[in-house]
Each structure stands twice: as structure tokens, then as C-alpha cells.
Amino acid sequence: MKRAIVKRFIVVLIVAMAISSIVISMSYYRLASHRVMEDMKPVLLLLDATIDWESSDLEKQIVEISSQMNNDYRITIIDNDGSVLADSETGNPETMENHKNRKEVKEAFQNGFGTKVRNSSTIKGSMMYAAYCSPTQHKVIRISIHHDVITDLMKMMVPSIAISLLLALSVAGVLTNKFAASVTKPILEISHKLEGIYDEKIDFNFPHYQYDELNIIARTTTDMSKSVQDYIRKLEKEKTIRQEFFSNASHELKTPLTAIRGYAELLQSGMASDTQMQKEFLGRIHSEVEEMTSLINDILMISRLETKELMPTKEMLCVKSVAEEVKKTLKPLADENNVSLEIHCCDEFVYMDRSHLQGILSNLMGNAVKYNRPGGFVQTDITMDSTSLSIRVEDSGIGIAKEDQKRIFERFYRVDKGRSKRVAGTGLGLSIVKHVTEFYGGCVSVESQSGVGSTFLVQLPAASLVQK
Incomplete structure (x- = not known):
């Protein structure tokens, strides 16, 4: 990329300098031509004052004057009818054609002075002509100089132009190389780091570059890398959770299935001979089936909630009525564990699935009872305002350690493994x-301290609890 930038920049520079050289040369050519023409005016005035117009031999005079001027100028005297009276180079003016219609001659007769550049049929070359009409003689004095003088001047400029081009290209090459490096180096840094975007060890913090566009790319790359790495970590975490889920689910299902199989084999073998023992075994099998069914239903509910496949059966529910139903269901368990249940609830109505509201209340309150201590309490406060429905469940139970609080909402995660086995x-x-x-x-959210108790707070937006 750097080489391509340098090459293209040099090509652009060469084209620009070539155009610039052509424009400068043309401008210099026109300026030099104009300057030569202007310098010819005083020469014409001097000739007018020098020539002896009364002499009968004008030819001899102008040849002599021309020789004194190193023959740089060709001098021609033209009468007012256009006929050539004398010429410093031909020596035989009678053979020369009439000059009345020559541009420089016509301008001289009309305006006093005229100029023209054209090929001479006599000299066989490009000439610059300047003509002056003598106000006293009404004759035109014309001098001409080879146009090659300008060409020679232009040729003298060629080495200077060439040297200037070489110097400019050399300086431009160095500057272009630095400029290209200032652009390509950051791009290479960014691209090299992008190659390791999945590697968390790579630092995606870039220095501040001199071009804002590159800083934007660097910031975007940094943000993108963070998003990708966060997404990878999330995938890895979900993979771990999924593996733990399958492991735990299979373990939780295996336990009741093992028990069912054991009781069924005992019944099949005839070891349970009396009716009372058969009823007991069948009761245990039924209990294990109920536990397994509950587990499967809970797994299905979570799966449907995650995939948004569950179509809730929403209805207008009185929050207090549902809370009292849950309290009534948990009352025997609370009495068994010597735990008091208190509910302070508003009389508001919400539009939601009954099983969803019951699930929140029964699980929070049920856990608060199960993991409490004898003589403890569970207090549930339910309030609603214009923004949200708040469900706050506080208990005086065993509490949750700091390191466990981040994982308690994961499937099958249990804080007290020993006690969890004894709790249904x-x-x-x-x-x-x-x-x-x-x-x-x-x-x-949860606030808890080991040995002191826990407080769970659920907040549901009011906008999601109204019928639309």
C-alpha cells in the first residue's frame, strides 16, 4: 500500500509539474516576445533620426547601419504605396513584392507602430517584425529579427527546468515516503491487531494518530474488539452454564428415576408381599414421579421464556388476591418450620399471566421459608406506582455468601449443598x-449476609402490566 501511494503521488506530481512547466514556458515565451518587440521601438525611433532621408542612396545607409548593429536586425524602408525602397539584406528591393498589405506595415501607417511574427518568404525563416511610420517622411521603417532568438532563450531554460524537476521529485519522494508511512503505519497496526481479535491478551488501545479518520477507525476497532471479546466470553459462559445444566438436569432426573426403578423392582420381585408395603412403595413412586414432572415443567417454562416461545395467557389479576393464595399454599410449610409469614400488599390490578405472578411469589417466599431458621420470619411487601410493580421479600434465614450471590439465579445452582438435599x-x-x-x-436483585438473612427485590415496569 505504501509503495502504491508513493508511486501514484509521484505520477501526479510529474503530471502537475509537466503542466506547470508548459504553462510557465508559454508565459515566458509570450513575455520574452513582447519584451523584444518593446525593445525594437526605440531602435526604430533611433533609425528615423539617424537616416538621411535626403540622400539618394538609402540602400547603402541601411546596409551600413545594419553592419554596425552586427547584422542582428534586418532593416527595410517602405514607401507610402507599399513599395520597398531599400532592404539591408536583399540588395535588390525592386524584386520584392509590395508590402502595403503586411499587417505590421498597415498598423504602422494607421497607428504609427505595428508588430507581427511570421515566416519570411525572402529569408526563409520565422521572423519578428516591428514597423514605424516616420511622421515627417510618411515612410515606414521596418526592422526584423530572427524568431530563433526567442527559441534560443527557451532552450537555455530547459536545463533549469530539468534541474528543478529533479530537485522537486527528490524532495517530493522523501516527503511522500514520510506521508505514506504516516498513513500506512497506523493501518498496519490496526490490521495486525485485528488479526488477533479473538485473543484477549492483545491490547487494543491505539495511540493518538495525526489524522482524525484513522483515530475514528482505531476507536471503532477498539469498540468492536471489546464487543467481540464480550460476546466470546458470553458464549463461553453460556456453554459452561449449558454443560452444567445438562449435567445437573440429568443428575436431578436420574435420582427419581433410580428410586422409581428400585421400588418397581421390589414390587416385581414380590418382596413387598403385604398390601401396606405395596401401598407405601406405590406412594413413593408417585411422589418421585410428581417431583420429576415438576422438574420437567420448570425446565420447559425456563426454555420457553428464553426462546420467547411461551404465549402467556394474560388476564387482569388482583395482586393481593394472588399473594394471599400463595401465602395460603405455603402456610403448612411455614408452620412446619416455625416461620411466620406476613404480607403487606396493595389492591392494584395487573395484566399478566397468573402462573408468572404465582411463580415469582411462590419461589421467593417458598425459598425464604425453606432456608429460614426456627422462629424466623418472612415479610413480603408489594407496592405499585406509576412506573413499576415492586415485590420485596425479606427473611431472617441463613443468608447467602457474597461469592454465591452472582450465581444464585443460575439453573440448579444451590448455595448450601448439604441442606439443599434435605429441602424439597x-x-x-x-x-x-x-x-x-x-x-x-x-x-x-438480592441483598444478603450469611447468618443474617436475605432481601429479594423484583421490579416490573408498569407499562408491561397494562392491557393494550
Whole structure:
């Protein structure tokens, strides 16, 4: 790229300098021609004063004057009728054609002075003519000089022009090389780093370049690299979560299936001979099936919420009524664990799927009861204003460690592994809360301290809870 820039710049420079040289040469040519013509005027005036017009031999006079001028000028005397009276070079003016219609002669008779550049039929060459009409004699004195004088001057300029071109090209080559480097070096830096865009070790911070356009490219590249690396990290995280999910799901499903299989084999073998034992085994099989069904339903709900495939059955719900239903369902579990349940709720109506609102409340309140301590409390405050519906669930339970708070909304993640085995549930409750909340465009957060208790806060935008 650098070589291409330099080559094209040099080509452009050569073309520009060639055009410039032509224009300058033409201008100099015209200026030199005009200058020579102007210098011929005083010569004509001097000749008019020098020539002895009363002499009978004008020819001899002008030949002698021309020789004194080193024969640089050809001198011609023309009568008012256009006939040539004398000429310093032909020596036989009678043979020369009439000059009355020559441009410089006509201008001289009309205006006193005339000029012209043309080929001479007598001298056989390009000549510059200047004519002057003597006011006392009414005759025209014309002098001419070979046009080659101008050409010679132009030839003298050629070496200067050539040297100027070479110097200009040399300087331009150095400057162009520096300019090209100032453009290509940043581009190479950016492109080299782009090749390693998937490598987190590469630093995508670029220096400030002298061209704003390159700084824009550098900033865009930096932003793009961060987005790509964030996306890669997100993919890797999702991959890890997915692997953990399949591992946990298969483990959670394997446990009840193993139990069902064991009880079924016992029944099949006839070891459970009495009716009471058979009923007990069948009851346990039914319990395991219910647990597995609940687990599968929770997995399906999360999957549908993630893929937006779930078409919610929305209806106008009284928030307080749904909250009281959940409290009534959890009351036996709360009494069993000696935990008090309190609800402070508004009487507002929301437009949402009943299972979604129940899922948020039952999972948050249910966990608060399950992971509480005897004599503890669970307090639920539900308020609504013009901007959002807020659900706040506070408990006096075992709390959640700082390192666990970032992962509690992941599927199957359990804080207290030992206690979780003794507590009924699928391990998907908080994940369901998170996905339902995000489905309505809301957010969920937690504040907790180990051994003190936890407070969960769900906020759902009011705009997503009205019928449209």
C-alpha cells in the first residue's frame, strides 16, 4: 500500500509539474516576445533620426547601419504605396513584392507602430517584425529579427527546468515516503491487531494518530474488539452454564428415576408381599414421579421464556388476591418450620399471566421459608406506582455468601449443598423468577449476609402490566 501511494503521488506530481512547466514556458515565451518587440521601438525611433532621408542612396545607409548593429536586425524602408525602397539584406528591393498589405506595415501607417511574427518568404525563416511610420517622411521603417532568438532563450531554460524537476521529485519522494508511512503505519497496526481479535491478551488501545479518520477507525476497532471479546466470553459462559445444566438436569432426573426403578423392582420381585408395603412403595413412586414432572415443567417454562416461545395467557389479576393464595399454599410449610409469614400488599390490578405472578411469589417466599431458621420470619411487601410493580421479600434465614450471590439465579445452582438435599425443590426456583422478570422487562436483585438473612427485590415496569 505504501509503495502504491508513493508511486501514484509521484505520477501526479510529474503530471502537475509537466503542466506547470508548459504553462510557465508559454508565459515566458509570450513575455520574452513582447519584451523584444518593446525593445525594437526605440531602435526604430533611433533609425528615423539617424537616416538621411535626403540622400539618394538609402540602400547603402541601411546596409551600413545594419553592419554596425552586427547584422542582428534586418532593416527595410517602405514607401507610402507599399513599395520597398531599400532592404539591408536583399540588395535588390525592386524584386520584392509590395508590402502595403503586411499587417505590421498597415498598423504602422494607421497607428504609427505595428508588430507581427511570421515566416519570411525572402529569408526563409520565422521572423519578428516591428514597423514605424516616420511622421515627417510618411515612410515606414521596418526592422526584423530572427524568431530563433526567442527559441534560443527557451532552450537555455530547459536545463533549469530539468534541474528543478529533479530537485522537486527528490524532495517530493522523501516527503511522500514520510506521508505514506504516516498513513500506512497506523493501518498496519490496526490490521495486525485485528488479526488477533479473538485473543484477549492483545491490547487494543491505539495511540493518538495525526489524522482524525484513522483515530475514528482505531476507536471503532477498539469498540468492536471489546464487543467481540464480550460476546466470546458470553458464549463461553453460556456453554459452561449449558454443560452444567445438562449435567445437573440429568443428575436431578436420574435420582427419581433410580428410586422409581428400585421400588418397581421390589414390587416385581414380590418382596413387598403385604398390601401396606405395596401401598407405601406405590406412594413413593408417585411422589418421585410428581417431583420429576415438576422438574420437567420448570425446565420447559425456563426454555420457553428464553426462546420467547411461551404465549402467556394474560388476564387482569388482583395482586393481593394472588399473594394471599400463595401465602395460603405455603402456610403448612411455614408452620412446619416455625416461620411466620406476613404480607403487606396493595389492591392494584395487573395484566399478566397468573402462573408468572404465582411463580415469582411462590419461589421467593417458598425459598425464604425453606432456608429460614426456627422462629424466623418472612415479610413480603408489594407496592405499585406509576412506573413499576415492586415485590420485596425479606427473611431472617441463613443468608447467602457474597461469592454465591452472582450465581444464585443460575439453573440448579444451590448455595448450601448439604441442606439443599434435605429441602424439597427442583433447584430452578430463582432461575424461574429471573426469567419471568426479564420476560416483562423487569429486574431482580438480592441483598444478603450469611447468618443474617436475605432481601429479594423484583421490579416490573408498569407499562408491561397494562392491557393494550
